Amino acid sequence: MQRTRREILLxxxxxxxxxxxxxxxxxxxxxxxIWSENWPGIPRPARGEITARYTNCALCPAGCxxxxxxxxGQPVSLAGVSGGPLSLGALCAFGxxxxxxxxxxxxxxxxxxxxxxxxxxxxxxxxxxxxxIAVLDLAPGRSASWTYRRAMAAVANGVYLAPPLPLxxxxxxxxxxxxxxxxxAPLLDGWGTxxxxxxxxxxxxxxxxxxxxxxxxxxxxxxxxxxxGSEAALALALTDPKTAASAAQATGLTEKQIAGLANELRANxxxxxxxxxxxxxxxxLNQALGAWGxxxxxxxxxxxxxxxxxxxxxxxxxxxxxxxxxxxxxDESVPGSHIPWSAVEKKLVRDNPxxxxxxxxxxGYGRHAQFTLPTAVYPELTGDIPPAVDSPAATFRIxxxxxxxxxxxxxxxxxxxxxxxxxxxxxxxxxxxAIYKSGQGTLFTYADAKSTPLKDLKPADFWKSLNEGxxxxxxxxxxxxxxxxGDCQSPRGPIANRPAGCLPANLPHIGSLDTAxxxxxxxxxxxxxxxxxxxxxxxxxxxxxRMPPNTAALHPDTxxxxxxxGAARAVLETQYGRCAIGVIPDASVPPGxxxxxxxxxxxxxxxxxxxxxxxxx
Amino acid sequence: xKIPVYMPFLAGALAALGAGWVGFPHAIYKSRPQPVDFxxxxxxxxxxxxxxxxxxxxxxxxxxxxxxxxxxxxCHAAPMGTTVAEKNFIDRYVxxxxxxxxxxxxxxxxxxxxSHITHVKLGQLKCEQCHGDQGASxxxxxxxVDRISGYSRDIWGPTLFQSKAxxxxxxxxxxxxxxxxxxxxxxxxxxxxxx
Numbered sequence: 082m083q084r085t086r087r088e089i090l091l092x093x094x095x096x097x098x099x100x101x102x103x104x105x106x107x108x109x110x111x112x113x114x115i116w117s118e119n120w121p122g123i124p125r126p127a128r129g130e131i132t133a134r135y136t137n138c139a140l141c142p143a144g145c146x147x148x149x150x151x152x153x154g155q156p157v158s159l160a161g162v163s164g165g166p167l168s169l170g171a172l173c174a175f176g177x178x179x180x181x182x183x184x185x186x187x188x189x190x191x192x193x194x195x196x197x198x199x200x201x202x203x204x205x206x207x208x209x210x211x212x213x214i215a216v217l218d219l220a221p222g223r224s225a226s227w228t229y230r231r232a233m234a235a236v237a238n239g240v241y242l243a244p245p246l247p248l249x250x251x252x253x254x255x256x257x258x259x260x261x262x263x264x265x266a267p268l269l270d271g272w273g274t275x276x277x278x279x280x281x282x283x284x285x286x287x288x289x290x291x292x293x294x295x296x297x298x299x300x301x302x303x304x305x306x307x308x309x310g311s312e313a314a315l316a317l318a319l320t321d322p323k324t325a326a327s328a329a330q331a332t333g334l335t336e337k338q339i340a341g342l343a344n345e346l347r348a349n350x351x352x353x354x355x356x357x358x359x360x361x362x363x364x365x366l367n368q369a370l371g372a373w374g375x376x377x378x379x380x381x382x383x384x385x386x387x388x389x390x391x392x393x394x395x396x397x398x399x400x401x402x403x404x405x406x407x408x409x410x411x412d413e414s415v416p417g418s419h420i421p422w423s424a425v426e427k428k429l430v431r432d433n434p435x436x437x438x439x440x441x442x443x444x445g446y447g448r449h450a451q452f453t454l455p456t457a458v459y460p461e462l463t464g465d466i467p468p469a470v471d472s473p474a475a476t477f478r479i480x481x482x483x484x485x486x487x488x489x490x491x492x493x494x495x496x497x498x499x500x501x502x503x504x505x506x507x508x509x510x511x512x513x514x515a516i517y518k519s520g521q522g523t524l525f526t527y528a529d530a531k532s533t534p535l536k537d538l539k540p541a542d543f544w545k546s547l548n549e550g551x552x553x554x555x556x557x558x559x560x561x562x563x564x565x566x567g568d569c570q571s572p573r574g575p576i577a578n579r580p581a582g583c584l585p586a587n588l589p590h591i592g593s594l595d596t597a598x599x600x601x602x603x604x605x606x607x608x609x610x611x612x613x614x615x616x617x618x619x620x621x622x623x624x625x626x627r628m629p630p631n632t633a634a635l636h637p638d639t640x641x642x643x644x645x646x647g648a649a650r651a652v653l654e655t656q657y658g659r660c661a662i663g664v665i666p667d668a669s670v671p672p673g674x675x676x677x678x679x680x681x682x683x684x685x686x687x688x689x690x691x692x693x694x695x696x697x698x
Numbered sequence: 699x700k701i702p703v704y705m706p707f708l709a710g711a712l713a714a715l716g717a718g719w720v721g722f723p724h725a726i727y728k729s730r731p732q733p734v735d736f737x738x739x740x741x742x743x744x745x746x747x748x749x750x751x752x753x754x755x756x757x758x759x760x761x762x763x764x765x766x767x768x769x770x771x772x773c774h775a776a777p778m779g780t781t782v783a784e785k786n787f788i789d790r791y792v793x794x795x796x797x798x799x800x801x802x803x804x805x806x807x808x809x810x811x812x813s814h815i816t817h818v819k820l821g822q823l824k825c826e827q828c829h830g831d832q833g834a835s836x837x838x839x840x841x842x843v844d845r846i847s848g849y850s851r852d853i854w855g856p857t858l859f860q861s862k863a864x865x866x867x868x869x870x871x872x873x874x875x876x877x878x879x880x881x882x883x884x885x886x887x888x889x890x891x892x893x
Binding site for chain 1: 703711717849893
């Protein structure tokens with residue numbers, strides 16, 4: 082039977098129409114979409130036994146206790162440890178996504194350690210008598226830090242550099258505070274140990290004095306909108322009422338408001354004063370309010386092995402002569418404070434200094450170093466976490482690795498120890514042994530939420546528990562063997578009688594800054610160049626809930642005065658240099674200031690108490 | 699005889715409907731038998747076991763899913779009856795201590811987070827509400843998997859013709875989850891399941 086072309090086309094048309102009335106095409110579309118999500122090469126989550134492992138988060142000095150849910154040994158989710166005495170079950174958003182970091186696309190995977198070691202040897206050999214070999218440790222107080230200090234003590238002209246400790250090394254006891262005056266400190270936005278802060282929050286009244294309504298200001302009991310850069314003047318007036326008139330002029334508050342606040346701080350104590358940049362005026366106010374011994378105490382570290390005590394002193398970068406550092410090691414393997422690169426750079430000798438950075442990404446100082454050696458990143462790394470600023474007692478916690486680091490990673494301690502000819506030993510275990518010998522304090526183990534006095538443990542059990550998720554906490558009083566931190570290292574008599582408290586050293590006073598840069602800089606995001614999980618940037622930065630790095634928000638009037646109204650990009654200039662930034666006009670930022678989200682480039686030119694100006698790109 | 703002009707169109711439509719409704723569902727799935735001839739009914743009726751006796755929660759609240767061999771061997775280290783199925787099970791798996799290669803009908807894809815304990819203990823859902831009346835089944839159905847997507851057939855739920863048929867299970871697609879959450883007035887945001 083002959084079929085015409087018309088009949089065949091009609092048959093095909095009918096088939097197509099009929100197919101539309103069946104599940105086949107729709108199901109094929111769905112299946113093809115699902116199939117396209119499963120290309121070869123897409124990581125497959127492991128399948129296997131589900132276990133829980135415990136460690137301590139090494140992403141900030143809070144060192145929160147972490148419970149990792151692991152499938153076939155691979156951590157798939159992180160959570161806080163309920164009952165943990167230091168972090169009280171909390172884990173911040175950065176900590177919750179910490180297990181993504183080893184897979185960050187910007188992870189540094191290769192380095193040239195042999196070439197770096199040869200360059201260091203050569204530079205050390207020709208180091209002159211007035212030149213230095215230095216370690217810049219961005220997270221001081223760790224056992225690795227003591228290895229660096231020992232290494233620097235072992236070489237001629239060795240210098241151990243670290244950023245100033247918060248509050249000069251003092252520790253805050255928030256649980257005792259009944260009123261807290263925060264001079265721009267991000268108390269409810271990542272300051273200290275978040276779990277501890279939020280647990281104590283119900284018991285104190287929070288007064289936030291800050292030019293703009295930051296997240297902490299929005300959550301405070303009272304927000305005092307003061308003029309940008311007037312925090313020191315307010316603190317001074319609260320200490321010495323004779324300056325109230327000038328403070329009123331500087332801050333924009335009335336004298337009556339200042340007097341009322343001063344009375345409130347004195348009447349409703351114990352009081353505590355915190356400031357974003359550790360202003361000396363804030364510490365002096367604490368002294369005047371009798372905070373020492375109440376809400377503030379000398380911060381202390383866990384006991385040390387005796388052989389470690391021959392160590393180089395801790396110094397700040399500013400204390401080193403310009404053009405004097407021949408070899409500089411920078412350890413940024415764990416996130417820590419940031420010092421503007423320009424402040425570091427001017428300390429280097431002019432002719433061929435050797436800078437070796439230990440980092441897990443190229444976002445920090447690695448951009449400026451001759452050699453950047455890749456390191457393990459949390460949760461691969463093994464190291465201890467120094468006591469947090471809000472921990473009145475000395476603590477010792479180990480960030481035990483949840484996953485093995487990839488091949489080719491450099492251990493900064495081992496590298497520096499080898500370069501300086503000292504034996505790094507097993508610093509963590511040696512310190513654990515020293516703590517055990519002190520016989521004081523308790524060990525809290527995360528798996529069973531149990532506190533055990535140290536004297537009831539055997540040394541091997543203590544070490545094992547520390548590595549399986551635990552925290553040693555000293556007795557409340559500063560132990561005889563504890564090491565006082567920061568400027569509190571040489572107490573002159575009882576702490577309460579110390580005339581000036583533990584004033585932070587080498588901080589520039591606001592009045593001494595160059596007025597060519599009229600805009601005070603407030604950091605709206607954490608001051609760290611360290612990368613966070615890419616998932617975090619999708620949830621926060623891309624959605625404008627948090628500003629992306631290297632961005633500044635400013636009032637439209639400020640933008641107009643700076644000649645950048647309507648521009649999406651501009652140039653930020655400070656006394657340290659200039660860099661390109663994104664600009665967001667925001668009427669909630671008061672005129673005359675910048676709210677800046679830190680990024681590596683911004684941190685290169687912005688330190689504490691920075692003033693800046695913005696100009697057209 | 700002259701064929702009406704619409705007949706080729708109708709024939710094409712009918713052929714496509716037949717292929718789409720009858721042939722396609724057979725072609726899209728490949729099936730394999732379960733490794734053991736297991737009867738839920740015998741275990742539920744004769745041994746009096748409950749779902750959670752074998753499909754238990756671990757101490758940390760996670761769901762163990764299909765029981766491991768050790769759970770089965772706790773009762774069947776030696777034959778308890780005279781059936782061939784039990785004898786085969788002991789000979790092939792218990793004696794050589796080899797885990798049966800069970801296929802999970804309800805295996806959700808990798809991008810779904812589902813907490814059994816939240817639904818069973820907090821939500822008070824019965825197992826049958828999602829898994830159908832497995833306790834009444836005398837045989838294990840062959841495991842059917844979509845050739846393209848790799849999803850179990852049970853995820854898609856019953857076909858149009860078997861929505862009320864015995865032995866079928868409700869679907870476990872995203873829409874099914876969302877429907878139930880909507881009815882209960884519960885949260886159904888993306889991050890609830892896709893963490």
